[in-house]
Amino acid sequence: MSADSGPLYLGFDLSTQQLKAIVVNTDLKTVAEAKVDFDQDFGETYGIQKGVHVRDQTGEVYAPVALWLESIDLVLERLSKAMPVPMSSIKGISGSGQQHGSVFWNERAEELLRGLDPARPLVEQLDKALAHEFAPNWQDHSTQKELEAFDAELGDREKLAEVTGSGAHHRFTGLQIMRIRRVLPDVYANSKRISLVSSWLASVLMGAIAPLDVSDVCGMNLWDIPNQTWSERLLALSAGPDGAADLRKKLGEPRMDGGGSVGAISSYFVSKYGFSQECQVVSFTGDNPATILALPLRPLDAIVSLGTSTTFLMNTPTYKPDGSYHFFNHPTTPGNYMFMLCYKNGGLAREKVRDTLPTPEGGATGWENFNKAVLETPPLDIANEGDRAKIGLYFYLRETVPNIRAGTWRFTCNSDGSDLKESPEGWPKETDPRVIVESQALSMRLRSQKLVHSPRDSLPAQPRRIYLVGGGSLNPAITRVLGDVLGGADGVYKLDVGGNACALGGAYKALWALERKDGETFDELIGKRWTEEGSIEKVDVGYREGTYEKYGKVLGAFEEMEKKLLAEEEH
Numbered sequence: 001m002s003a004d005s006g007p008l009y010l011g012f013d014l015s016t017q018q019l020k021a022i023v024v025n026t027d028l029k030t031v032a033e034a035k036v037d038f039d040q041d042f043g044e045t046y047g048i049q050k051g052v053h054v055r056d057q058t059g060e061v062y063a064p065v066a067l068w069l070e071s072i073d074l075v076l077e078r079l080s081k082a083m084p085v086p087m088s089s090i091k092g093i094s095g096s097g098q099q100h101g102s103v104f105w106n107e108r109a110e111e112l113l114r115g116l117d118p119a120r121p122l123v124e125q126l127d128k129a130l131a132h133e134f135a136p137n138w139q140d141h142s143t144q145k146e147l148e149a150f151d152a153e154l155g156d157r158e159k160l161a162e163v164t165g166s167g168a169h170h171r172f173t174g175l176q177i178m179r180i181r182r183v184l185p186d187v188y189a190n191s192k193r194i195s196l197v198s199s200w201l202a203s204v205l206m207g208a209i210a211p212l213d214v215s216d217v218c219g220m221n222l223w224d225i226p227n228q229t230w231s232e233r234l235l236a237l238s239a240g241p242d243g244a245a246d247l248r249k250k251l252g253e254p255r256m257d258g259g260g261s262v263g264a265i266s267s268y269f270v271s272k273y274g275f276s277q278e279c280q281v282v283s284f285t286g287d288n289p290a291t292i293l294a295l296p297l298r299p300l301d302a303i304v305s306l307g308t309s310t311t312f313l314m315n316t317p318t319y320k321p322d323g324s325y326h327f328f329n330h331p332t333t334p335g336n337y338m339f340m341l342c343y344k345n346g347g348l349a350r351e352k353v354r355d356t357l358p359t360p361e362g363g364a365t366g367w368e369n370f371n372k373a374v375l376e377t378p379p380l381d382i383a384n385e386g387d388r389a390k391i392g393l394y395f396y397l398r399e400t401v402p403n404i405r406a407g408t409w410r411f412t413c414n415s416d417g418s419d420l421k422e423s424p425e426g427w428p429k430e431t432d433p434r435v436i437v438e439s440q441a442l443s444m445r446l447r448s449q450k451l452v453h454s455p456r457d458s459l460p461a462q463p464r465r466i467y468l469v470g471g472g473s474l475n476p477a478i479t480r481v482l483g484d485v486l487g488g489a490d491g492v493y494k495l496d497v498g499g500n501a502c503a504l505g506g507a508y509k510a511l512w513a514l515e516r517k518d519g520e521t522f523d524e525l526i527g528k529r530w531t532e533e534g535s536i537e538k539v540d541v542g543y544r545e546g547t548y549e550k551y552g553k554v555l556g557a558f559e560e561m562e563k564k565l566l567a568e569e570e571h
């Protein structure tokens with residue numbers, strides 16, 4: 001089928017730094033793409049940096065909702081110019097949003113959404129629909145008090161993880177709502193509805209409040225996963241003893257079927273951009289759940305998303321919650337779960353290390369010196385027998401995995417992991433690039449150990465394939481180190497859409513929702529049409545005998561380093 005015949009599907013991704021859109025045909029081939037970069041396109045207007053405002057005194061991180069409204073109009077204007085065929089060929093839309101963020105709608109929201117006037121931009125109309133002009137961002141860490149209350153509510157952190165799939169995390173929406181109620185009681189009282197970023201974007205596109213999604217709802221510490229219902233106790237904690245029913249109304253009941261239409265597109269977009277009136281909006285999910293929909297992900301395969309955050313994702317039928325990681329409902333497959341590790345100190349922490357080196361002259365990406373340093377440093381910086389291994393933590397923000405304050409720590413140990421010592425005097429700055437990437441990967445390996453087993457023969461336990469997505473996946477030096485540390489018996493692959501995987505997963509979700517036969521699962525439908533050629537590229541062999549084992553020997557020391565720093569937190 002040519003790119004321009006047959007129905008098309010549009011996927012959005014409203015992430016931290018960008019709003020991206022991608023259109024695919026029924027053969028899963030990309031037909032058009034467009035994006036808005038918040039800093040480049042609107043940085044001056046909104047005074048944001050990397051898509052957000054940061055208030056250091058309180059730990060608040062938040063984004064102006066008006067910026068996103070302007071971005072929706074702009075990305076659609078750009079997309080309509082990039083499309084080889086009329087926008088009316090788009091049959092369905094889905095997509096994703098950065099997880100945990102919330103938008104507070106006021107009592108006029110429903111009426112304003114219903115009556116959008118195509119002659120005026122969205123921002124002029126929907127800024128009046130908000131009870132709060134800002135959306136808390138996932139990097140926010142202003143909720144320590146709420147975090148302690150959530151961890152204690154059901155007994156302890158592990159109990160909370162059993163019920164909600166995660167221990168309490170600063171960014172989780174239940175805690176954020178609880179804090180808004182404490183510090184901005186009027187905002188909470190004036191909020192008629194509360195959306196997650198994903199359902200907020202779906203709401204604007206539908207011209208009506210969209211339900212929360214089956215997977216994204218698990219990022220709130222409010223959803224009882226074993227019973228698939230709101231936890232009344234946790235709602236009451238967030239909303240106050242008499243407020244549970246009211247909060248439940250504000251949030252609404254989530255849509256449990258990830259594959260149905262939630263409504264047709266609003267006439268605003270029909271008149272302004274030429275969408276068909278029949279075009280359906282399918283529930284939007286979180287950006288990480290959408291990422292696992294960007295390809296048919298088999299058990300024992302892992303995805304590492306190298307966006308602003310770094311996330312490690314697996315698709316699993318087993319629910320094994322633990323306070324240090326996350327389980328979410330799978331966005332399309334009932335009974336399956338998404339396992340996730342999420343690090344705040346991902347892309348931006350690597351950028352900070354990169355920026356300590358001289359700016360490369362005439363480099364195409366700006367990462368050339370960083371990459372040279374990574375590749376010229378041997379694993380763990382052990383060049384000769386007897387050299388000590390170097391490991392470290394580079395947190396420019398308070399981290400959650402584990403919950404350690406901002407700072408940089410450099411440690412060394414023997415190559416067998418013994419004799420761990422802090423190295424306050426550090427090492428040459430050219431050594432940091434390899435150590436930061438290795439240490440980020442060691443943390444993922446440490447925490448995903450229980451989910452992997454030997455893929456075949458007598459190979460050590462490790463993922464089968466590792467897929468890389470997000471901006472950092474474009475970097476060959478980072479890719480190499482991830483293969484060294486995490487293995488991957490069948491190799492490390494990069495998705496051709498690179499930074500656009502979540503939007504692509506959204507487009508595939510829309511396609512599946514509107515084309516599936518009765519009972520046909522997402523993996524069945526997408527698996528039949530997906531081809532490796534044109535979708536992924538092998539970028540590293542993955543498992544290297546000898547090297548993988550070297551990193552295995554220092555995993556214990558890595559854990560010990562974290563424990564030492566965690567113990568300091570408690571004093």
Ligand SMILES: Nc1ncnc2c1ncn2[C@@H]1O[C@H](COP(=O)(O)OP(=O)(O)O)[C@@H](O)[C@H]1O
Nearest residue numbers: 015016017018307308347365470471472475499
């Ligand atoms: N060539 C590169 N090498 C390493 N990192 C890169 C490269 N290109 C982009 N990045 C990183 O990708 C990040 C943005 O990734 P992206 O997936 O678009 O993020 P998000 O979805 O969070 O907005 C940037 O913060 C940057 O650190």
Ligand SMILES: O=C(CO)[C@@H](O)[C@H](O)COP(=O)(O)O
Nearest residue numbers: 015016098099138307308309
């Ligand atoms: O908080 C999380 C997941 O728990 C983040 O992964 C956000 O979902 C934002 O992702 P990016 O903007 O980095 O894509």
